[in-house]
Amino acid sequence: MKPSTVSRRGFLHTAGVGAMTVWVPRSASGYTGAEMRAKTTDAGTGIGVGVSKWELDTPALCVDLDKLEQNLTAMKAKLASTGVATRPHAKTHKCPAIAKLQLAAGSIGVCTAKVSEAEALFAGGVEKLLMTTCNVTPSKIRRAMTIRKANRSFIQAVDNPQNARDLSDAAKEAGIVADVVIDVAVGTRTGVPAGEKALALAQLVDTLPSLKLRGLISYDGGAQHIKGFKTRLERSLKNYEPSVQTYDMMKRSGLNTEIFSGGGTGTYNIMTKVPGFTDLQVGSYIFMDAQYLEIGGETNDELFTDFTPSLTVMTTVLNTYFPGRLTTDAGAKALTLNKPDAIVIGEKGFSYNAGSDEFGAIRYETANKTYKVGDKLELIVPHCDPAVNEYDQIYGTRKDLVEVVWPIAARGHSQ
Amino acid sequence: MKPSTVSRRGFLHTAGVGAMTVWVPRSASGYTGAEMRAKTTDAGTGIGVGVSKWELDTPALCVDLDKLEQNLTAMKAKLASTGVATRPHAKTHKCPAIAKLQLAAGSIGVCTAKVSEAEALFAGGVEKLLMTTCNVTPSKIRRAMTIRKANRSFIQAVDNPQNARDLSDAAKEAGIVADVVIDVAVGTRTGVPAGEKALALAQLVDTLPSLKLRGLISYDGGAQHIKGFKTRLERSLKNYEPSVQTYDMMKRSGLNTEIFSGGGTGTYNIMTKVPGFTDLQVGSYIFMDAQYLEIGGETNDELFTDFTPSLTVMTTVLNTYFPGRLTTDAGAKALTLNKPDAIVIGEKGFSYNAGSDEFGAIRYETANKTYKVGDKLELIVPHCDPAVNEYDQIYGTRKDLVEVVWPIAARGHSQ
Numbered sequence: 001m002k003p004s005t006v007s008r009r010g011f012l013h014t015a016g017v018g019a020m021t022v023w024v025p026r027s028a029s030g031y032t033g034a035e036m037r038a039k040t041t042d043a044g045t046g047i048g049v050g051v052s053k054w055e056l057d058t059p060a061l062c063v064d065l066d067k068l069e070q071n072l073t074a075m076k077a078k079l080a081s082t083g084v085a086t087r088p089h090a091k092t093h094k095c096p097a098i099a100k101l102q103l104a105a106g107s108i109g110v111c112t113a114k115v116s117e118a119e120a121l122f123a124g125g126v127e128k129l130l131m132t133t134c135n136v137t138p139s140k141i142r143r144a145m146t147i148r149k150a151n152r153s154f155i156q157a158v159d160n161p162q163n164a165r166d167l168s169d170a171a172k173e174a175g176i177v178a179d180v181v182i183d184v185a186v187g188t189r190t191g192v193p194a195g196e197k198a199l200a201l202a203q204l205v206d207t208l209p210s211l212k213l214r215g216l217i218s219y220d221g222g223a224q225h226i227k228g229f230k231t232r233l234e235r236s237l238k239n240y241e242p243s244v245q246t247y248d249m250m251k252r253s254g255l256n257t258e259i260f261s262g263g264g265t266g267t268y269n270i271m272t273k274v275p276g277f278t279d280l281q282v283g284s285y286i287f288m289d290a291q292y293l294e295i296g297g298e299t300n301d302e303l304f305t306d307f308t309p310s311l312t313v314m315t316t317v318l319n320t321y322f323p324g325r326l327t328t329d330a331g332a333k334a335l336t337l338n339k340p341d342a343i344v345i346g347e348k349g350f351s352y353n354a355g356s357d358e359f360g361a362i363r364y365e366t367a368n369k370t371y372k373v374g375d376k377l378e379l380i381v382p383h384c385d386p387a388v389n390e391y392d393q394i395y396g397t398r399k400d401l402v403e404v405v406w407p408i409a410a411r412g413h414s415q
Numbered sequence: 416m417k418p419s420t421v422s423r424r425g426f427l428h429t430a431g432v433g434a435m436t437v438w439v440p441r442s443a444s445g446y447t448g449a450e451m452r453a454k455t456t457d458a459g460t461g462i463g464v465g466v467s468k469w470e471l472d473t474p475a476l477c478v479d480l481d482k483l484e485q486n487l488t489a490m491k492a493k494l495a496s497t498g499v500a501t502r503p504h505a506k507t508h509k510c511p512a513i514a515k516l517q518l519a520a521g522s523i524g525v526c527t528a529k530v531s532e533a534e535a536l537f538a539g540g541v542e543k544l545l546m547t548t549c550n551v552t553p554s555k556i557r558r559a560m561t562i563r564k565a566n567r568s569f570i571q572a573v574d575n576p577q578n579a580r581d582l583s584d585a586a587k588e589a590g591i592v593a594d595v596v597i598d599v600a601v602g603t604r605t606g607v608p609a610g611e612k613a614l615a616l617a618q619l620v621d622t623l624p625s626l627k628l629r630g631l632i633s634y635d636g637g638a639q640h641i642k643g644f645k646t647r648l649e650r651s652l653k654n655y656e657p658s659v660q661t662y663d664m665m666k667r668s669g670l671n672t673e674i675f676s677g678g679g680t681g682t683y684n685i686m687t688k689v690p691g692f693t694d695l696q697v698g699s700y701i702f703m704d705a706q707y708l709e710i711g712g713e714t715n716d717e718l719f720t721d722f723t724p725s726l727t728v729m730t731t732v733l734n735t736y737f738p739g740r741l742t743t744d745a746g747a748k749a750l751t752l753n754k755p756d757a758i759v760i761g762e763k764g765f766s767y768n769a770g771s772d773e774f775g776a777i778r779y780e781t782a783n784k785t786y787k788v789g790d791k792l793e794l795i796v797p798h799c800d801p802a803v804n805e806y807d808q809i810y811g812t813r814k815d816l817v818e819v820v821w822p823i824a825a826r827g828h829s830q
Contacts, residue, residue: 030555057554057830058552058830060830113773134733136732137445159736160736185734185736189734189771190774316552321600327605329548333801333829334829336751337747356604358529359605373575385748386748386772389748390804390827414746415447415473
């Protein structure tokens with residue numbers, strides 16, 4: 001099921017990526033993050049123009065704004081007739097500016113995985129937040145209630161009775177009624193088991209004086225990267241049956257089910273078939289990555305072409321001595337995961353290994369040009385979420401010019 | 416060659432780790448990084464006492480200071496009679512405070528992998544710096560010369576003739592003579608091929624007016640994690656033969672070879688057998704990790720016990736619903752690599768999967784206690800370097816109390 005280089009290359013061309021020439025300025029200025037921030041004409045918006053992304057100090061994290069916008073528009077168009085909304089997961093970008101673009105494009109809110117992410121996004125001006133992980137320690141519960149007190153749009157997940165009581169007590173202490181959703185497990189990672197246990201928890205929440213039940217969330221992390229659309233469709237709908245039954249049980253019991261949220265980029269066009277389902281927690285669709293390209297889509301079994309790779313890492317060639325090999329400055333600390341290979345844009349036969357902490361190792365048989373030390377390459381990352389989490393800022397580019405420097409405000413916020 | 420859980424457990428007990436009870440305060444305060452920084456009595460040194468590491472908000476990165484000091488002492492003792500010094504690699508800790516401890520323990524300098532790391536360390540008061548990667552872009556070269564101008568102890572690597580000329584030109588422009596070492600390749604990653612090409616480069620450097628040749632570095636990244644001491648010894652000495660010949664050629668040609676540096680934690684007691692070798696670029700010995708534990712040592716073929724695991728990540732149990740499984744809050748964004756498994760201290764039969772970005776997935780058959788949601792666990796990370804690079808600060812603890820909060824000043828400095 002590994003996509004052939006032909007179809008991958010075809011897609012990259014269609015996406016306007018493969019056609020791009022690898023322009024390598026020998027006089028590259030190599031602007032650092034600090035220098036780029038200083039260049040912005042407005043510190044508040046981070047807008048700064050006139051610098052090519054090929055002149056950035058590397059490794060540098062970039063997002064092509066045309067493609068990002070194209071992905072926002074594509075998701076909206078694909079869901080238009082389904083009645084299902086998006087509540088994108090901000091764990092992917094950790095960036096208030098991008099969350100605001102998603103909300104402006106019609107998303108009904110954004111999700112966060114951790115309370116420290118929610119704090120950073122709220123501090124960055126994002127209010128419609130749903131925290132999908134339960135806060136289980138007194139300090140995290142207190143911090144969640146502090147957000148909720150200042151922000152009536154904040155919703156948090158709960159998955160066990162003691163935690164529900166703790167949340168209610170903390171809400172009472174904060175002088176508020178806190179909005180919660182039941183996290184219903186798919187598999188064995190987070191959430192209360194579907195069925196009677198989940199129903200009992202929802203009923204408990206409904207009776208607790210300082211909590212307001214808003215519905216349920218249920219996310220199948222394992223389903224997103226199943227290769228082949230038909231297999232993914234069948235397995236994810238089957239995995240989701242207990243969640244749907246739980247939704248029905250809650251509804252029949254007269255409980256509030258206004259929110260029934262879940263899914264991801266890999267199942268965005270599958271969850272729309274789930275009765276009662278309200279919104280998708282899609283994350284990667286804005287950026288894409290090598291991992292998602294490989295899963296295949298509804299119309300192309302080899303390559304997932306519904307969204308366009310917009311996120312790239314710029315890297316510099318450090319060593320060209322060895323035939324069929326190049327060494328770059330982007331290794332595990334620039335790309336994190338090493339599977340699948342990062343994709344070198346514009347070169348169809350390159351394999352890229354980021355197994356070394358500091359260096360990328362390219363192997364190839366044929367190349368479009370003779371590479372020199374100092375040349376730059378542009379990479380599609382193996383997996384977008386942890387890669388973004390390595391950088392303090394992301395450069396938003398248009399036609400290769402940096403248009404904006406966005407701080408990744410929740411970078412490192414794994415708490 | 417996978418170490419048995421028995422021998423691993425035996426070692427962890429000997430190291431005083433396995434004997435530790437997993438104390439789980441239900442009233443855990445969950446102090447955040449900002450709260451901990453505010454608690455320090457001296458902002459300059461980051462010293463703050465009175466908080467147990469079990470009360471930190473998680474995931475939290477900790478280093479046991481007794482064990483860190485034990486590792487510094489152990490390395491010094493093991494090398495005492497060899498005539499070989501240490502020039503530890505700061506890419507591992509990215510922390511000026513730890514670099515200073517290494518220098519205080521007798522190291523002759525520290526290494527950095529990237530110029531942005533060198534800048535952060537120098538800004539943090541560390542002067543004896545050797546940058547092991549070549550700076551190949553005009554901006555990085557300029558930045559390296561800026562460091563060198565302010566810091567006479569700064570040495571940088573060079574591995575090709577054009578780069579040597581560029582460095583000389585930049586040094587001249589900065590009004591200095593810059594110290595350089597030839598990076599001689601082992602394998603095909605970085606460096607000039609050993610032998611004639613390396614000699615010619617050294618001779619060129621020797622003739623360039625604004626460069627001062629200090630010797631050579633040669634690092635075998637692939638050798639460090641070869642399992643089994645005998646295999647590692649044989650292969651790394653064989654791989655190193657061309658580097659030794661290059662050293663001899665340089666010496667016979669009357670070139671300066673006062674520095675002949677390389678090696679790492681996995682070969683620290685192998686490189687000492689290399690004629691002329693001056694200093695070891697050891698990194699992980701201060702922290703250790705699951706990956707290094709598995710390589711085996713000279714006296715224990717199953718487990719590398721020469722240094723003690725001092726680096727840990729504190730994590731919280733989020734979900735206990737599913738028999739034989741626990742979910743924690745430390746996934747790929749808290750630990751990066753997922754191979755080998757993180758080690759749960761105090762539990763011998765736990766497997767820990769950090770394949771999920773946000774969550775750790777533990778599987779077990781037997782456990783020492785019944786875990787509850789909110790309980791905390793302490794983990795030895797799969798691979799220390801990229802894990803440290805996820806955190807803005809590291810808590811230095813002694814007998815489980817936080818003694819110091821050190822900023823990881825070069826975190827994210829992959830440029």
